[in-house]
Amino acid sequence: MKTKTPAIPYVVWMAVFVVVPLLLIVVYAFTNYDGKFTLENFTNLDVFLQVCGNSLYLAAVATAICLLIAYPFAYFLAQTGPTTRKVAMLFIMLPMWMNFLLRTYAWMSILENHGFLNQLLALVGIPPLHIINTDAAVILGMVYNFLPFMILPIFSVIEKLDRRYIEAAQDLGAGKLQVFRRVIFPLSVPGVISGIMMVFIPSISTFAISKLLGGGMSFLLGDLIEMQFLGSAYNPHLGSAISLMMLLLVIIAMLIMNRFGDGEEGAVMM
């Protein structure tokens, strides 16, 4: 029998910082200013649905782009030698040593109409791009900030893949494409799924990226929640109700994702 004593600090941590706040959100969501039970916070859903559609769309596009970039990258990285891997990993992790807001602020300067990017384009005679304060800038911000969370899980699944499966497939006459399509990709699905979740969930709840890069021109769920606490009307009850709805949305998204992946062991790593 293993002792459970070492687990106590984690249990206490979870209770204080996860369970209690979650319960508080539930209590706030179902009460009004007088502390009485009410369902009123959930009745004004048309705004929520409108904002929700926009958030889901942007988060989905960002996640898809991340996947398209990350999968080939992780795949080829897994084929390289240990030195290249180490260097590549360092470069993936390096930006994360800096503050997230600082990095996003830097993107603002890069994407501005007279920013670095357009100055560079002007040098080679390409007309300036208008990216800042559009949905494209918000998606770019999401992709840039959350891409490592897509690369890392996919990479670690492909890296640990048993080479003998690939050799067996090749022995049985499978071509390169067939090996990838029927062996490598199915085996890497758990990594893809955890990557999708780790990009999609922060993307759908972000508010700093839409503020800085979107210039307030696109309004996301995170902005709507922030507004209930720091807007003109202080309404933690409505804010909690919206948070709860978003939580529900994320749970539904996770359930749908889980239907695609059979081997779930790999999906919870990291």
Place this chain on the structure above:
Amino acid sequence: MKKFAILLLALLLALPLAGCQKGQTERSINVYNWGEYIDESIFDDFEAETGIHVNYNTFASNEMLYSAIKGGGNSYDVIIPSDYMVARMGEEGLLMELDYSKIPNAQNIDERYLHPAYDTEQKYSLPYMWGTTGIIYNTTMVDKAPTSWMDLFTTDLKGQVLIFDNPRDCIGLALKALGYSFNTTDKDEIAAATDLLIKQKEDGIVQAYVMDQIFDKMINNEAAMGTYYAGDYLTMVEENPDLAFVQPEEGSNLFVDAMCIPTCSKNYEDALAFINFMCRDDIVLRNCEETGYSCPSATALEEMDEEMSADPVAYPGADILDKAETFGGLPEETLTFYDHEWIRICLAKVKY
């Protein structure tokens, strides 16, 4: 992210408590102010003279201050909310009445700033600093200098205008453009202002809704016009001399930030001593020099450097001040309506 935010919140809540416990052994007060809005070396002088240590924390918006005080668990002794937030907190019983017998320096304050709409009896607050809002514009990028709030809506410049990123200031300027009061509670007027802002966004005039990001954008010639505070314009123009500032003819917003003692304070006497200290002429002058904002003290203004006190942006003449209006408190229902209308603006899309 959420876990981190909660952890941060817990730490923030714990901070003032820690400060409070310390206060039982040696005298200390907890001061909660806007960021970059005081000369912090003043705290050392205050401690040297009175033996009271100052624990200093900052907030980024009135709403943040409100949720910190309303949420409870804090023990601040002096807070510095703006006009409309003073009104709201006073009404909700979150502020203590000031004992003026302990604030002799209060008599230095100019009559103009006393007994304002947000605190008619001057019960809860004493003005700290003030300023105006207006239009900052780039003289090389506009054909005609703007003179009114309406110019922000009728301009031919597409994607060149920056607007306040908060409901009160943003809808407020549109209310003024239409000739209404900042403090109207008439839903039709607020809705009309919102429609004006939505049309402006749909027509592609707005480049972005920003707060402090405006510094970088105006300094780097990213936008032709933007709405912000006079004190911050003075900082921007040092970096970009092409910028100019105008208080619009319909009337600017005269904002006043005032010192108050919240009911959660446990050091009332020491808090009064601090407020009195902050009204002393030499301290006021140092503070204005550091922050660039305008002081409400008549006696300090007389002693001020001519160059500063004659600056029409920092200390505009009576013609502008008489037209300017200060934000008052709004009823809960109107505030909720503001949020509702603000979401309408946020969800509007540019029509190409």
